Amino acid sequence: MFRIVTLNANGIRSAATKGMFRWIKRVDPDIVCLQEVKAHEVDIPAPLRARTGLHSFFHCAQKKGYSGAALYSKKRPRRVELGFGNAEFDAEGRYVLRTVRPVHYAIPDDGPVGRMLRAANRHPWRPAHIHFVISADGCEPVTTHIFDDSDPYLASDTVFAVKESLICRFIRHDTRDAAAARFGIEPPFDTVEFDFVLAPSRERVP
Numbered sequence: 455m456f457r458i459v460t461l462n463a464n465g466i467r468s469a470a471t472k473g474m475f476r477w478i479k480r481v482d483p484d485i486v487c488l489q490e491v492k493a494h495e496v497d498i499p500a501p502l503r504a505r506t507g508l509h510s511f512f513h514c515a516q517k518k519g520y521s522g523a524a525l526y527s528k529k530r531p532r533r534v535e536l537g538f539g540n541a542e543f544d545a546e547g548r549y550v551l552r553t554v555r556p557v558h559y560a561i562p563d564d565g566p567v568g569r570m571l572r573a574a575n576r577h578p579w580r581p582a583h584i585h586f587v588i589s590a591d592g593c594e595p596v597t598t599h600i601f602d603d604s605d606p607y608l609a610s611d612t613v614f615a616v617k618e619s620l621i622c623r624f625i626r627h628d629t630r631d632a633a634a635a636r637f638g639i640e641p642p643f644d645t646v647e648f649d650f651v652l653a654p655s656r657e658r659v660p
């Protein structure tokens with residue numbers, strides 16, 4: 455079985471002192487994706503970089519002590535691409551977008567759809583979600599959405615679109631905390647993290 459582990463390290467050096475690499479070794483994944491490395495590659499001790507015995511690749515933020523991602527792989531990849539090819543996002547090693555936290559809503563049920571729902575004894579509500587349409591060179595595009603794990607309609611989406619892997623926890627921020635400073639937002643607000651992974655394009659890249 456091919457095993458991929460992805461986790462938010464919240465500082466690779468700190469996570470290492472708390473046993474992250476021992477845990478990785480025990481889980482024995484083929485690929486490890488780390489977010490929030492929070493260190494420049496030159497500041498990560500070499501033994502730490504090679505700790506898992508895997509090939510390692512880093513994409514660190516320009517700003518010291520912030521964000522950054524790392525990838526460890528058992529097999530040496532044929533090709534490694536760092537960043538999105540967009541200076542605005544690449545400087546942080548990730549993208550951040552800001553939007554309105556959605557609430558659940560009902561699909562129109564005053565026509566034949568409504569008659570069908572009532573006949574099936576179903577409600578017309580969709581749990582709160584945010585839509586995404588994502589594409590990148592060399593990858594298959596994806597159209598998807600993420601769901602709020604606190605929504606009362608999560609288990610009964612009227613269009614049956616909820617998947618366990620798309621359910622996210624929204625974190626509430628009521629004070630001027632580190633996230634408020636980083637994003638320049640006045641509280642109250644919510645944050646949510648999700649990693650979109652695109653499949654390689656089915657067309658052969660020359």
Ligand SMILES: [Fe+2]
Pocket residue numbers: 583585
């Ligand atoms: Fe929608």
